[in-house]
Amino acid sequence: MGFLSYLISGISLGSVYAIIALGYTMVYGIAKMLNFAHGDVIMIGGYISFCGMMYLGVNGWLALALAMVVCTILGILIEGLAYRPLRQAASLAVLITAIGVSYFLQNSALLIFGATPKVYQPLIPLMNAAGEPNALKLFGGQLSISYISLFTMLTCIVIMIALTWFTGHTKLGKAMRACSEDKDAARLMGISVDKTISLTFAIGSALAAVAGVLLCSFNPTLMPTTGSMPGIRAFTAAVFGGIGSIPGALLGGLLIGIIEAMAKAYISTQLANSVVFAVLIIVLLVRPAGLLGKRMTEKV
Numbered sequence: 383m384g385f386l387s388y389l390i391s392g393i394s395l396g397s398v399y400a401i402i403a404l405g406y407t408m409v410y411g412i413a414k415m416l417n418f419a420h421g422d423v424i425m426i427g428g429y430i431s432f433c434g435m436m437y438l439g440v441n442g443w444l445a446l447a448l449a450m451v452v453c454t455i456l457g458i459l460i461e462g463l464a465y466r467p468l469r470q471a472a473s474l475a476v477l478i479t480a481i482g483v484s485y486f487l488q489n490s491a492l493l494i495f496g497a498t499p500k501v502y503q504p505l506i507p508l509m510n511a512a513g514e515p516n517a518l519k520l521f522g523g524q525l526s527i528s529y530i531s532l533f534t535m536l537t538c539i540v541i542m543i544a545l546t547w548f549t550g551h552t553k554l555g556k557a558m559r560a561c562s563e564d565k566d567a568a569r570l571m572g573i574s575v576d577k578t579i580s581l582t583f584a585i586g587s588a589l590a591a592v593a594g595v596l597l598c599s600f601n602p603t604l605m606p607t608t609g610s611m612p613g614i615r616a617f618t619a620a621v622f623g624g625i626g627s628i629p630g631a632l633l634g635g636l637l638i639g640i641i642e643a644m645a646k647a648y649i650s651t652q653l654a655n656s657v658v659f660a661v662l663i664i665v666l667l668v669r670p671a672g673l674l675g676k677r678m679t680e681k682v
Contacts, residue, residue: 386525388647389640394531396639397538398600401593402616403623403631404545405586411626412562412582415473418480419460420590421613422487427453427591428502428598428608429495435503442505442595449591457587458580465583466576491606504599506530530599537596541589542632549628558582562626615642615658622662624675633673 402424409417427449434445464483468476506529510516517526549555560568561578569575590609597612598604615638623634638658645657665673 384647388643390525390527390531392640392643393636394528394534394639395600395643396619396636397534398593398596398635399612399616399619399639400538400632400635401541401589401596402612403620403635404541404628405589405593406617406620407623407625407627407631408545408558408582408586410620412558413465413579415465415476416480416617417460417465417583417586418477418613418617419483419487420586421609421616422484422491423453423456423460423587423590424594424597424609424613425491425604425606426456426487427594428604429491429500430591431595431598432500432502432604442503446505446592446595449595450588453587453591453594454584457583457590460587461580461583466579469576488606488610495606497606500604502598502602502604504530504602505595506533506599508602530596534596534600537592538632538635541592542628545585545628554578554581618658618662621672622665624672627672627674630672630674637673 402420405420405423406417409415409420430449430452431442431445434440434448435442438445438448440448460483464479465476468479507516508528508530515526515528516530517528518532519526547555549559557568557573557578558581560571560573561575565575568578593612593616594609597608616635619634619638620631621634622638623630623632625631641661642654642658645654649657669675
């Protein structure tokens with residue numbers, strides 16, 4: 383049962399990475415930029431949820447909704463103030479700006495909340511009233527799956543299905559796909575590219591809030607650096623699966639989570655990150671566009 387436990391742990395962790403990677407891949411697929419501040423929006427979502435429960439007295443679900451609303455507004459503001467003025471600028475300028483926004487959010491959280499870790503109340507309690515793990519027990523109790531893991535996996539699947547339907551069957555979703563293919567042609571068809579990109583940032587930031595709450599529910603501590611390492615792993619997952627591809631973000635997130643869990647269990651906790659990035663390098667050597675990414679040919 384040990385292997386199954388590690389597999390389930392990897393899938394639940396990978397589900398969080400997949401939710402974060404969806405934000406990366408949507409922004410890159412449409413705006414053709416890497417939003418390295420995405421990991422810090424995850425952290426902001428965690429802090430907003432924490433403040434909602436601690437200072438406003440709302441329950442975890444309302445705190446999650448509050449975090450999604452605030453992060454959605456934050457994503458729109460970041461896009462409008464930091465990235466929109468650089469729409470025609472060189473990609474290096476946009477990349478440096480994204481790193482600057484990341485440091486701004488991190489240090490703002492450090493000034494407001496301090497560096498001391500905050501004890502976070504999980505969305506679904508890890509222990510029940512009897513002091514036992516709050517989990518689904520299978521095979522006579524030999525295998526247990528925490529309810530927060532089940533909720534995370536279900537949330538990832540629902541988000542994946544909803545985004546796939548949204549981009550394929552709604553007017554706004556089709557506008558996003560049109561902007562992804564050719565922004566100039568989309569403008570000629572009457573699509574507002576700026577509004578479409580703002581919508582993409584709004585959706586990605588709302589997903590970041592969900593991921594922040596889930597991350598803090600798995601590990602009930604909250605710090606200004608909470609989203610940094612998960613954000614890097616999720617970016618790795620997006621590249622692994624094929625950045626710009628929604629199914630690729632899901633596949634990459636799940637595989638990165640499973641590889642990380644197995645590496646920690648069977649190789650070394652200290653070498654887990656090295657194993658993850660080594661697998662990524664091997665995959666990109668074989669398929670530079672990622673597992674589900676499309677090769678782009680540039681006409682000159």
